[in-house]
Amino acid sequence: MFRDIERVLIDQGVIAARVRALGQEIAEDLARDQRRRRENGTDPGRVVLVPVLTGAMVFGADLIRQMPLKMSIDVVAVSSYPGRSVASKGASIRGELPQNLGGTHVLVVDDILDSGQTLAVVRSLICEQEPASIRLCVLLEKKKPGEPSLVKPEYVGFEIPDEFVVGYGLDYNGFYRNYPDIAVLKHEAM
Ligand code: IMP
Ligand code: MG
Numbered sequence: 001m002f003r004d005i006e007r008v009l010i011d012q013g014v015i016a017a018r019v020r021a022l023g024q025e026i027a028e029d030l031a032r033d034q035r036r037r038r039e040n041g042t043d044p045g046r047v048v049l050v051p052v053l054t055g056a057m058v059f060g061a062d063l064i065r066q067m068p069l070k071m072s073i074d075v076v077a078v079s080s081y082p083g084r085s086v087a088s089k090g091a092s093i094r095g096e097l098p099q100n101l102g103g104t105h106v107l108v109v110d111d112i113l114d115s116g117q118t119l120a121v122v123r124s125l126i127c128e129q130e131p132a133s134i135r136l137c138v139l140l141e142k143k144k145p146g147e148p149s150l151v152k153p154e155y156v157g158f159e160i161p162d163e164f165v166v167g168y169g170l171d172y173n174g175f176y177r178n179y180p181d182i183a184v185l186k187h188e189a190m
Contacts, residue, residue, distance in 0.1 A: 003139030023066025055111030058169030
């Protein structure tokens with residue numbers, strides 16, 4: 001695995017510090033939402049974290065432990081980039097979508113925002129259930145000049161250039177998810 005890595009883009013220590021800060025910020029925002037509703041005499045609403053599998057597995061696992069808040073977790077599986085292709089081919093939900101999200105505070109967590117197709121699909125399907133609030137959180141956002149993405153997440157860990165990255169949950173063809181840093185692969189490994 002290590003011999004396929006060209007260079008590290010974001011080191012694991014830097015990721016950990018950012019995830020800690022993100023978790024605290026998000027938890028405060030969610031707690032504030034609940035407090036306001038309680039003060040207005042409405043049901044404060046449960047917090048439900050919705051990680052997008054499989055990419056958000058590592059990020060989500062670290063993020064939830066930085067959120068000192070009562071929450072439940074309900075995953076959604078989305079396929080994008082079928083096969084070996086690295087060009088976005090659209091997103092489709094695999095299996096069941098989380099249910100009973102009406103009146104809850106949903107935090108959708110994904111590894112990376114590219115075109116935004118994945119999160120646009122997930123968000124619109126969740127919104128049909130009328131949650132009290134919905135927020136999107138991505139660890140990485142690819143910056144593409146002149147190509148605005150379909151969604152604007154409330155929380156972004158890092159903006160990165162338009163390069164294909166692996167590690168910390170992100171894969172190439174199913175591999176490298178367990179690489180601890182975020183890295184660029186060697187050309188010959190792709
Ligand atoms: P989008 O639907 O175009 O925003 O693509 C988002 C999905 O594509 C993410 O959930 C990832 O699974 C995958 N993806 C996009 N860019 C990369 C990358 O650089 N490395 C690994 N996976 C990526
Ligand atoms: Mg993904």
